[in-house]
Amino acid sequence: MLAFAGVAVLFFALPLLGLLWRAPWSKAWTYLSDHDSLTALRLSLQTSLWATALSIVFGVPLAWMLARSTFPGRSALRALCTLSMVLPPVVGGVALLFALGRRGVVGQWLYRWFDYQLPYTTAAVVVAQTFVAMPFLVITVEAALRQLDRAPEDAARTLGASRWYTFRRVTLPAISPALAAGAVLSWARALGEFGATITFAGSYPGTTQTMPIAVYLARETNPEQSIILALLMIVISFAVLVSLRDRWFGAADRVGVSS
Amino acid sequence: MLAFAGVAVLFFALPLLGLLWRAPWSKAWTYLSDHDSLTALRLSLQTSLWATALSIVFGVPLAWMLARSTFPGRSALRALCTLSMVLPPVVGGVALLFALGRRGVVGQWLYRWFDYQLPYTTAAVVVAQTFVAMPFLVITVEAALRQLDRAPEDAARTLGASRWYTFRRVTLPAISPALAAGAVLSWARALGEFGATITFAGSYPGTTQTMPIAVYLARETNPEQSIILALLMIVISFAVLVSLRDRWFGAADRVGVSS
């Protein structure tokens, strides 16, 4: 077992080592402090935080609905809402264009009535990132909701709390570790989003050119810089994921003969 | 709550609707029965199944190690092994090249000693897919292992079963729903893999050109066909995800005053 686990670890560690090994360390600082890189980094941080916030605001109710209601087609609905996790992002981006673009199912009305065009805006970046990142939050929170002891919620209801008050004061605090974990995963995914973003939002420095796009474009002209930028992203994601520790899974239970 | 959940559902449903709406249904059959599409589909199914198999063979021991051993740096290790879930796939592909390519950390020795070159082979497709897909399995299985009642495992040990026999006969059957769910998620992710594959394995028809790559290339020549192919992939992923139903999360517990 451990041998196989070791191989698996190596398999994940080697590519990182590869990047570290090829990285042009001497010029790292120059590349990182480059004005365009900083702009892209700032934009990435902003949009990914927005995407995380939106994922929470809409993903938690969605997870709640999936965990708590029973209706026919619930598993189809869950599949629908997690599809973007496994879809090639570019396809996701094209689908978003068809939905929210100027000629899209909904976007055309936005355009006609409000003269509003979502693509090419920072908001579009946030939408694309939310589209691919939200499922991570939904899955984590739904699992937590399903495992939650419902008795305290029942208790709150009998004490006169409305559904909403109960949710806010009882349910939400109880699932907060899972919520935090889901948010972190979503954030990391949003931060790394590339294909859907460039397809749906385009790539313009300062408004839609995020860090992954900058990394990609840098490959054409300056592959060394792209390695450094990629490593920066990896470091950020890694730090965020490490911060999850075991909370991601809930603490392991104590074990007993009687357990 | 429900309103927000509804918005979230719409958000996921609209892009799909957009695709369906724009799809050139009249020519769908022609595009699907195209020889190259079929080759790509067959290759995709093959490689993604291989990737799933590898994810199981190596991911289960890894999940077991993460769930059961305690060692310093375990959360760093988990972060390392799930990084590829959130990384831009192209970066993952580049990292794989740096590790296993002809000039990679390990690949160069493979090349010198065995004259073996991994990239641009069907095996490389499997490696790239495994790299991005395995974390989904690891996470799911680790969570199941942590929630597992350990008493039956203890019982097996006292009955004279070795660790390995216990794992096979007791642990594995107990986590099999989670394993199935993790495998399905991995499979769906492997099936949709694009960026890491094209970077690490290239795009040779019949050997490395998978379905997502075919979709991508079809955009170059025949955007309509690319929509149809993308929809085919979506249908497959969707069917697979629906098949998960609630098993993904374990059944919801019965609820009582006494819970």
Next chain:
Amino acid sequence: SDDNGAPTTTAPGTTGDVVVLAASSLTEAFTEIGDAFTAANPEANVTFSFAGSSDLVTQISEGAPADVFVSADDATMAKITDAALNATDPVVMARNSFAIIVEQGNPKGIATVADLADPDLVVVLCAGSVPCGKGAVAILANAAVTVTPKSLEDKVKGVVTKVTAGEADAGIVFVTDVQAAGSAAEGVDIPADVNVISNYPIVVTKDAQHADAAQAFIDFVTSADGQAILATYGFLAP
């Protein structure tokens, strides 16, 4: 085979599997050329791998199987020759010029490069780091027009997608891309005085497994038959 003296047919009896790495803008044209080549040389077989030119350079330098490499510009080919990954000197097999791509029917009535300066237009270009972006920058400079694009795409098909999806009003792409987009878009010619011509150089790679067949393929491409096919997709003769 003999030297590239532009024979009308290749030497009979060319055998082997030629692996051709070609810029993705050649996808359709080369697919047809491949069919024609194998029809003329039943013993031979051609496998294409299309991707962005610079991705292909990475692949070749990482040891991807390749007998023939075609780049969409000279700068990218220079990376191959600089690294001495080529077995033959680059030969320009085709050229491409740029056009303005607009939606079908040209609803915004765009006629000249200067029209792109209209701030109400949604214009999308390629990023300056990729070949089509370099071309666009040069054309706009030649025409002394300042355009504020909404997006700088990583590849030319990004521009095409935006226009065909109705998300952009215009973009600058290769003439061949306009043609490939078919009925979803149409092109507005850019006059020769401001236009930029981009070369498609082709080489046999250093690690070619079937160098002879590779050369035969290049010969076929540069032959009248090959050139005729390229021309139907909008490529200019070298």
Next chain:
Amino acid sequence: MSLHAAVRRQLGPLHLDVEFTVRPGELLALLGPNGAGKTTVLRALAGLEPLDQGRIEIDGVVVDEPAADVFVSPEQRGVGVVFQHYALFPNLTVLENVAFGLRARGIPAADARRRATAWIDRVGLGDHALHKPGALSGGQAQRTALARALATDPRLLLLDEPLAALDAGTRATVRRDLRHHLASFDGMRVMVTHDPVDAFALADHVAIIEAGRVVQTGTFAEITAHPRSRYVADLVGVNLVHGDVVGGVLTTATGALVVIADAADGPSFAVLRPHSLVLVRDRPLGTSARNTWTGTIADLDRIGDRVRVHIESELPLTAEITNEAFDALALRPGDTIHASAKATDIEVYPA
């Protein structure tokens, strides 16, 4: 002004059909084995589980009646519940737990705090007001749950096995405590338990629920005096025999005979108290006891300074003897033994 409940609900294979009334100031205990449906009845009263059929009326207000399409949601019912494992809010302090119901009703924080503090003092948790539930002992958690339920002034208080989660060691103390606090609440109370000691100690009336139905109701004394089911007989620790009386002899379904003093003919129950059974090693010859059953000793239980002897015979019997008698007889499981009972010691009543 009372609680009238007719709870009907299908629970998988179990059809729950329970009716009862509780008058103000009264405490009804629902006593029954596992899975009888007790918790479900409480949940229905609290509005946490809707009825399939039936009707629940609290203080003249119908809160659930499917036939009339009436369903009042739990937060509107004014019903306080002490949950089996207390279901305290783990993230809130004792004070915040108790104030929760007041805050949920929109009472300002300071006011809610004051009233909650009063309740906390009343249940003697003043020192723990700022502790989280994780830091409380079982008894303290129970008192917190009680204070939380009572702080909202419910018209009806429901308690689901309020003592079951406690260690045997502390249960008696907490039970005493609970009785004390319940006495100060003058509304209606319904308590679920499967411990007869709780029912005895706390309840005015008892309803025995088995397999979804009420099989017996009355005061604890009435029920224990005349058990009408095996379950109650086991609880009380007496031998219950069901059979047909004809001319002073009761015949069981298996054909065993019990000679009784006097009783009307017809289907009847007979109670044989364990301590009125006399055990002898050799078959008694000259005895005034009219009944003698011979069997083997199946099991021995020591209870305090007495021993219960379980005998397998024509009639399964439990006899209770003193330690001294036990030592004198030198009984071992498997031994053959004769148990006799005087007809006048056997109580008989119609089934």
Next chain:
Amino acid sequence: MSLHAAVRRQLGPLHLDVEFTVRPGELLALLGPNGAGKTTVLRALAGLEPLDQGRIEIDGVVVDEPAADVFVSPEQRGVGVVFQHYALFPNLTVLENVAFGLRARGIPAADARRRATAWIDRVGLGDHALHKPGALSGGQAQRTALARALATDPRLLLLDEPLAALDAGTRATVRRDLRHHLASFDGMRVMVTHDPVDAFALADHVAIIEAGRVVQTGTFAEITAHPRSRYVADLVGVNLVHGDVVGGVLTTATGALVVIADAADGPSFAVLRPHSLVLVRDRPLGTSARNTWTGTIADLDRIGDRVRVHIESELPLTAEITNEAFDALALRPGDTIHASAKATDIEVYPA
């Protein structure tokens, strides 16, 4: 050829330090309150939890001794365990569960099957051999667990609260059953329980564990005759008083006095049996009883046809009276009452 265990292990704040010996054919019951460390001792014996210090020797073989760096893994120990909730393999049938240990030891399928079937028949589960554990009742599950543990012929059998998971209704039957099956096993057995009835019914020897230490050992009769801790006194249901005897009078730490018949001076325990306490409403004047304590009634428990009265006084006391006496006295919680005891009824022994 026996079990010698000295189990030392730090469990958070609890320091576990337990020593005992079990001879072949003997069943030792570890009796103690929740969290005393009983389960941990069993796990250490089974090899599921390593010792910090100490030594475990089974049949002359040291299986765990940290000082000598000896640790035999669970599968090598030949120790059978019946887990508290049985820990059956849910995906295997009863037959496969019982055959598991044999298969794990490499015994061929057919052979293992035959031997497992013999065990299943022995515990009377022949009809359920092909059922999965989910379809078994508590008692059947317990018998399956027992058969599974015994099928591998262990030298030592460990049982962790084998009856705790059962309904009160079936517990007595299953206990009888278990005794029957345990009797046919002639190895050493260690059983954990916190039910004295189990210890009485099943064990040869009892060790009382409190807070990680053995506080008393002996046969059940010895322990109950002379309780040495509040815990045991509560289990047995007697009043235990600890104090200093000087000249026929025992003085407790709180200053209460108990006049006793005769005993050596020094720290001592005194036992007052509840049924030897006499309750009167008015302070008795002319009585031969040398001790009278006055207090208030805190609680009443009915046990069968007797009532236990808990009295809060200088000495907290429990008295037991008959139903008739109870009715005659018309006792209510809160009433003032006098309890008296004859000095000769009080048993005293050195602490």
